[in-house]
Amino acid sequence: MRHTKVKDLLNSTTTLQEVNAKGWVRTFRNNQFIALNDGSTINNIQCVVDFENTPDETLKRITTGAAISVIGTLIESKGAGQKYEIQVNKLEILGDSDAEKFPIQPKNKPSLDFLRENAHLRVRTNMFGAIMRVRSVLSFAVHNYFQQKGFVYVNTPIITGSDAEGAGEMFKVTALPFDNTPRTEDGKVNYKEDFFEKETNLTVSGQLEGETYAMALGQIYTFGPTFRAENSNTSRHLAEFWMIEPEVAFNNLDDNMDLAEDFIQYVIKYALDNCQDDLKFLEGRLLDEEKSKPQAERSEMALLEKLNFVLENNFKRVSYTEAIDILRDSTPNKKKKFQYIINEWGADLQSEHERYLVEKHFKCPVILFDYPANIKAFYMRLNDNTEPGRETVRAMDILFPGIGEIVGGSEREERYDVLIEKMKALEIDEEELSWYLDTRRFGSATHAGFGLGFERLVLFVTGMTNIRDVIPFPRTPGNAEF
Numbered sequence: 001m002r003h004t005k006v007k008d009l010l011n012s013t014t015t016l017q018e019v020n021a022k023g024w025v026r027t028f029r030n031n032q033f034i035a036l037n038d039g040s041t042i043n044n045i046q047c048v049v050d051f052e053n054t055p056d057e058t059l060k061r062i063t064t065g066a067a068i069s070v071i072g073t074l075i076e077s078k079g080a081g082q083k084y085e086i087q088v089n090k091l092e093i094l095g096d097s098d099a100e101k102f103p104i105q106p107k108n109k110p111s112l113d114f115l116r117e118n119a120h121l122r123v124r125t126n127m128f129g130a131i132m133r134v135r136s137v138l139s140f141a142v143h144n145y146f147q148q149k150g151f152v153y154v155n156t157p158i159i160t161g162s163d164a165e166g167a168g169e170m171f172k173v174t175a176l177p178f179d180n181t182p183r184t185e186d187g188k189v190n191y192k193e194d195f196f197e198k199e200t201n202l203t204v205s206g207q208l209e210g211e212t213y214a215m216a217l218g219q220i221y222t223f224g225p226t227f228r229a230e231n232s233n234t235s236r237h238l239a240e241f242w243m244i245e246p247e248v249a250f251n252n253l254d255d256n257m258d259l260a261e262d263f264i265q266y267v268i269k270y271a272l273d274n275c276q277d278d279l280k281f282l283e284g285r286l287l288d289e290e291k292s293k294p295q296a297e298r299s300e301m302a303l304l305e306k307l308n309f310v311l312e313n314n315f316k317r318v319s320y321t322e323a324i325d326i327l328r329d330s331t332p333n334k335k336k337k338f339q340y341i342i343n344e345w346g347a348d349l350q351s352e353h354e355r356y357l358v359e360k361h362f363k364c365p366v367i368l369f370d371y372p373a374n375i376k377a378f379y380m381r382l383n384d385n386t387e388p389g390r391e392t393v394r395a396m397d398i399l400f401p402g403i404g405e406i407v408g409g410s411e412r413e414e415r416y417d418v419l420i421e422k423m424k425a426l427e428i429d430e431e432e433l434s435w436y437l438d439t440r441r442f443g444s445a446t447h448a449g450f451g452l453g454f455e456r457l458v459l460f461v462t463g464m465t466n467i468r469d470v471i472p473f474p475r476t477p478g479n480a481e482f
């Protein structure tokens with residue numbers, strides 16, 4: 001007999017003579033009521049054991065974490081909270097779970113820290129089951145959105161020979177030995193003897209390769225792992241994260257902002273429509289977590305309200321120059337509450353500034369655009385009407401409440417000569433990026449794209465507060481367990 005998923009049993013429209021369910025015991029009460037979960041839904045199915053006719057030996061083995069199979073009748077539940085339950089006729093223990101040793105005991109309310117150390121088992125909790133189902137649905141929504149619009153999914157390389165994007169510190173990839181490393185005459189590592197016969201790294205972004213594909217296929221997107229070796233031990237940074245990077249030929253910065261906003265609203269709506277039970281649970285979790293915080297630090301909106309708010313309101317589009325004026329005149333700046341005081345135009349914005357703009361000033365998602373050229377990447381398009389000494393580029397960052405930067409993107413510098421000048425000024429090797437420059441040498445055109453950090457999106461949608469809790473096995477400085 002095939003077993004039926006708990007989700008389907010709970011959604012049944014009739015009682016059923018004989019069903020089989022398999023899953024893991026969450027709790028076992030009164031020697032009678034098993035809460036069984038199989039990961040198909042956040043909801044458990046109650047399995048009622050006929051304890052008088054079940055050997056004590058078996059009852060003792062129904063412990064939290066044990067894998068079991070039950071065969072019985074799906075009947076209407078007399079208890080509150082569920083429509084159906086299983087009246088068990090036959091119970092089989094598939095895998096024992098020693099009650100003394102199984103680390104995830106619901107009654108102990110394990111801390112998030114403890115759960116991170118047990119990342120291989122934390123997914124057996126309601127919270128992590130919900131997060132990971134939402135994450136999965138969001139990935140599907142990402143593909144759905146772009147596929148429906150005719151974008152081509154491109155797999156850009158993970159091992160890359162170019163390190164010129166400058167998006168972050170890179171992890172080296174090498175097959176050379178650490179002792180007896182082959183050296184050149186001047187004592188440098190001789191990469192000619194390495195696997196690829198050159199220096200290689202893990203990618204920090206698929207953008208440059210993505211651009212070459214956009215300049216042939218029109219609209220493309222990437223969705224893959226990205227690596228940054230920055231020593232940022234924050235609740236927003238991972239050393240390995242997933243990024244979505246669309247790139248579109250003939251789009252300018254306004255089109256790029258429209259695309260990013262529409263895309264984010266689509267995927268959030270998709271999660272709201274398809275993850276109701278999980279999101280309701282996560283909303284409750286957040287409320288609980290916030291009870292321990294002072295009133296002023298609590299969110300003004302509950303999770304679902306916040307997600308709906310993002311769908312129903314346009315993102316506020318603000319130029320960097322306007323943002324600087326707002327920040328300079330802000331109370332925390334005047335009272336020197338910011339760690340980095342904003343004195344003049346040209347200052348790079350820190351996350352405290354971004355969060356002030358979004359959470360205190362505008363109170364909605366914000367798109368900042370037209371940043372100073374010298375704090376942004378070389379490939380961003382120089383604005384036409386820019387004053388000398390105050391050059392700006394067609395860059396955009398999308399800032400979200402509680403998250404800060406969720407998207408970074410730009411219109412690209414499509415003019416060969418301007419791009420070369422910029423690369424010279426920044427001492428970027430033209431030879432090494434010759435392939436990239438070919439997009440500007442042959443059939444160049446306006447184009448634009450952006451990168452969205454997938455985990456930051458999952459953070460926002462799930463209402464979690466630490467990025468380590470929205471990826472199965474987080475990689476951060478000092479931590480690569482599992």
Ligand code: 4AD
Nearest residue numbers: 205207237238241245406407408409449450451453
């Ligand atoms: O702003 P970033 O560095 O932009 C790029 O990499 C461009 N090449 C994107 C493009 O135009 N195609 O990164 C994009 C986004 C950030 O806004 C942030 O959401 C996320 O990637 N991100 C990180 N997420 C988690 N951990 C990190 N260390 C991250 N660094 C960036």
Ligand code: MG
Nearest residue numbers: 397405407408
């Ligand atoms: Mg950025």
